[in-house]
Amino acid sequence: xxxxxxxxxxxxxxxxxxxxxxxxxxxxxxxxxxxxxxxxxxxxxxxxxxxxxxxxxxxxxxxxxxxxxxxxxxxxxxxxxxxxxxxxxxxxxxxxxxxxxxxxxxxxxxxxxxxxxxxxxxxxxxxxxxxxxxxxxxxxxxxxxxxxxxxxxxxxxxxxxxxxxxxxxxxxxxxxxxxxxxxxxxxxxxxxxxxxxxxxxxxxxxxxxxxxxxxxxxxxxxxxxxxxxxxxxxxxxxxxxxxxxxxxxxxxxxxxxxxxxxxxxxxx
Numbered sequence: 571x572x573x574x575x576x577x578x579x580x581x582x583x584x585x586x587x588x589x590x591x592x593x594x595x596x597x598x599x600x601x602x603x604x605x606x607x608x609x610x611x612x613x614x615x616x617x618x619x620x621x622x623x624x625x626x627x628x629x630x631x632x633x634x635x636x637x638x639x640x641x642x643x644x645x646x647x648x649x650x651x652x653x654x655x656x657x658x659x660x661x662x663x664x665x666x667x668x669x670x671x672x673x674x675x676x677x678x679x680x681x682x683x684x685x686x687x688x689x690x691x692x693x694x695x696x697x698x699x700x701x702x703x704x705x706x707x708x709x710x711x712x713x714x715x716x717x718x719x720x721x722x723x724x725x726x727x728x729x730x731x732x733x734x735x736x737x738x739x740x741x742x743x744x745x746x747x748x749x750x751x752x753x754x755x756x757x758x759x760x761x762x763x764x765x766x767x768x769x770x771x772x773x774x775x776x777x778x779x780x781x782x783x784x785x786x787x788x789x790x791x792x793x794x795x796x797x798x799x800x801x802x803x804x805x806x807x808x809x810x811x812x813x814x815x816x817x818x819x820x821x822x823x824x825x826x827x828x829x830x831x832x833x834x835x836x837x838x
Contacts, residue, residue, distance in 0.1 A: 600640045606648040606665040608737035625818040626664045636801035649715030663787040666838040679785035681799045687778035689760045691753040701776045711741035711750035
């Protein structure tokens with residue numbers, strides 16, 4: 571009989587059967603994983619295979635393999651991901667989720683697995699916007715449920731028109747179509763778009779704002795946090811993390827960086 575993952579006893583994750591010659595017999599279950607299919611290059615749909623791919627997808631599959639469970643990927647809008655884990659309909663969420671104190675009150679986080687920040691994206695011919703201060707009085711696109719939206723509303727209030735979009739693709743199309751003056755969003759996502767679909771049409775400007783760290787979200791008290799953290803530490807130690815990172819972002823020295831302004835917070 572199959573049981574929901576959240577009802578599996580802890581022993582199922584750390585191994586059973588020590589009496590059988592000292593060899594642990596792992597009990598494999600399937601974790602329901604929530605992600606946001608529009609957060610390129612962390613998670614996106616491979617049009618050829620119909621499978622979810624990206625940095626986060628490689629990470630969660632490798633982490634699950636090492637921790638002794640399988641994953642079933644479920645896609646949804648980002649603003650529904652944390653509630654899905656909080657209510658128990660999903661076991662895990664991975665979608666470039668920034669670790670914040672507020673979110674930490676309703677879900678548990680893994681150790682950080684990615685360092686990031688926020689960047690400004692404008693049309694390629696826009697020379698008026700160079701820093702965050704230049705966004706005052708402008709129309710700014712960002713993403714629903716992201717902390718970049720919180721950052722903008724706190725900084726500008728009514729002094730800018732902040733337009734939240736359900737997916738990152740929507741706000742990029744709005745920028746290229748002239749509906750917004752700029753996009754303010756997660757640095758690797760902004761940089762990836764500027765170098766791929768937006769090449770020649772948009773550009774990244776200004777420094778990196780709001781240094782942040784991404785974590786994997788679990789239901790409060792989840793027994794999966796410890797084995798996943800252990801697997802993450804092993805991946806960093808044996809070079810697997812660096813290999814996956816290089817597949818999507820190049821070597822760390824080649825990745826989008828820059829000096830960070832602001833206190834530690836986050837975006838998605």
